Amino acid sequence: MNPxxxxxxxxDKIQQARLRTERYWYEDGVAELCVGGLFVLIGxxxxxxxxxxxxxxxxxxxxLMPLLFVGGYLAATRLTRKAKEGLVYPRTGYxxxxxxSPRRRWLTAVLAAVIGxxxxxxxxxxxSLEAWIPAVWxxxxxxxxxxxxxxxxxxxxxxxxxLSAFAGLGLSLRGLSTEAAGAVFYTVIGLAxxxxxxxxxxxxxxxxxxxxKA
Amino acid sequence: xxxxxxxxxxxxxxxxxxSEVDRVIHEPARLLIVTMLYAVESADFLFLLRESGLSKGNxxxxxxxxxxxxxxxxxKTFRGKxxxxxxxxxxxxxxxxxxxxxxxxxVVDTLPE
Numbered sequence: 001m002n003p004x005x006x007x008x009x010x011x012d013k014i015q016q017a018r019l020r021t022e023r024y025w026y027e028d029g030v031a032e033l034c035v036g037g038l039f040v041l042i043g044x045x046x047x048x049x050x051x052x053x054x055x056x057x058x059x060x061x062x063x064l065m066p067l068l069f070v071g072g073y074l075a076a077t078r079l080t081r082k083a084k085e086g087l088v089y090p091r092t093g094y095x096x097x098x099x100x101s102p103r104r105r106w107l108t109a110v111l112a113a114v115i116g117x118x119x120x121x122x123x124x125x126x127x128s129l130e131a132w133i134p135a136v137w138x139x140x141x142x143x144x145x146x147x148x149x150x151x152x153x154x155x156x157x158x159x160x161x162x163l164s165a166f167a168g169l170g171l172s173l174r175g176l177s178t179e180a181a182g183a184v185f186y187t188v189i190g191l192a193x194x195x196x197x198x199x200x201x202x203x204x205x206x207x208x209x210x211x212x213k214a
Numbered sequence: 215x216x217x218x219x220x221x222x223x224x225x226x227x228x229x230x231x232x233s234e235v236d237r238v239i240h241e242p243a244r245l246l247i248v249t250m251l252y253a254v255e256s257a258d259f260l261f262l263l264r265e266s267g268l269s270k271g272n273x274x275x276x277x278x279x280x281x282x283x284x285x286x287x288x289x290k291t292f293r294g295k296x297x298x299x300x301x302x303x304x305x306x307x308x309x310x311x312x313x314x315x316x317x318x319x320x321v322v323d324t325l326p327e
Contacts, residue, residue, distance in 0.1 A: 013245075014249045014315070017246060017249040018250075018252070021253040021254055022253055023266070024261070024265075056272070089260075089293075090296065092260065092264055093257065093258050094258040094300070095254050095257045096257070097254055191297075
């Protein structure tokens with residue numbers, strides 16, 4: 001790459017402008033705060049699953065799980081948008097990102113469903129593999145976080161990725177039940193994510209005063 | 215053949231291409247604005263102002279230039295009582311930006327080391 005090549009410089013500048021614009025979504029910590037809250041909620045679900053004995057209560061809880069995931073995701077998305085509208089956009093401006101195409105969203109949903117079904121089938125055939133579920137959570141979460149960290153170049157996402165992989169693997173090696181491991185894993189990762197988001201939001205609010213004070 | 219003194223030199227074919235670059239986008243401030251808008255669906259005036267480091271007047275005039283070229287669509291709206299100027303790259307603007315990048319790359323690729 002020749003630094004005197006005007007197209008190299010142009011490409012660098014274009015990449016930097018694109019990166020800054022994409023990173024803007026994460027700069028205030030609001031999204032992490034809401035996603036962390038969602039993870040804590042999932043952790044609480046596992047706490048309830050761990051504490052409620054087998055029976056009608058446990059069956060009702062199992063039915064609640066998809067509702068909790070979908071409802072929690074929708075609530076976290078709405079909360080993120082509302083918080084950004086109230087706190088971030090008046091200070092540093094509004095940005096709307098292109099939504100993934102319907103085809104891509106369908107592909108993601110189908111892929112998630114296939115992975116879920118394969119995991120369930122694998123555990124049904126080889127129950128001893130159940131002990132490795134926390135490790136799968138850990139590495140899957142870490143993979144997603146590392147992809148995001150690489151795209152927007154944010155070190156704190158890499159830290160969360162390593163924490164996630166480490167926690168998942170550690171819980172698998174400890175041999176806890178899926179419910180107990182889920183309670184610990186999602187609560188710990190949720191709290192860590194929310195704490196990172198809260199610190200980032202605090203710093204952001206200090207650096208970007210409200211419009212009347214700016 | 216030597217050029218005659220006083221006559222304007224003929225540009226070489228590859229360099230001649232350079233003079234055909236899209237001047238609306240080529241201006242550095244406008245290139246920055248178009249690049250930022252290329253990465254998103256839309257952004258407001260405040261975001262562009264902070265990220266570009268331009269003055270309000272400068273940003274406004276560059277946006278007007280891009281709007282009159284049909285590259286940027288500007289919508290003035292309100293969120294509550296706060297006025298909001300939303301800017302987005304039009305399909306033509308996206309196409310022009312891609313063409314600009316390709317054009318510049320092509321020109322530079324033809325130059326000797």
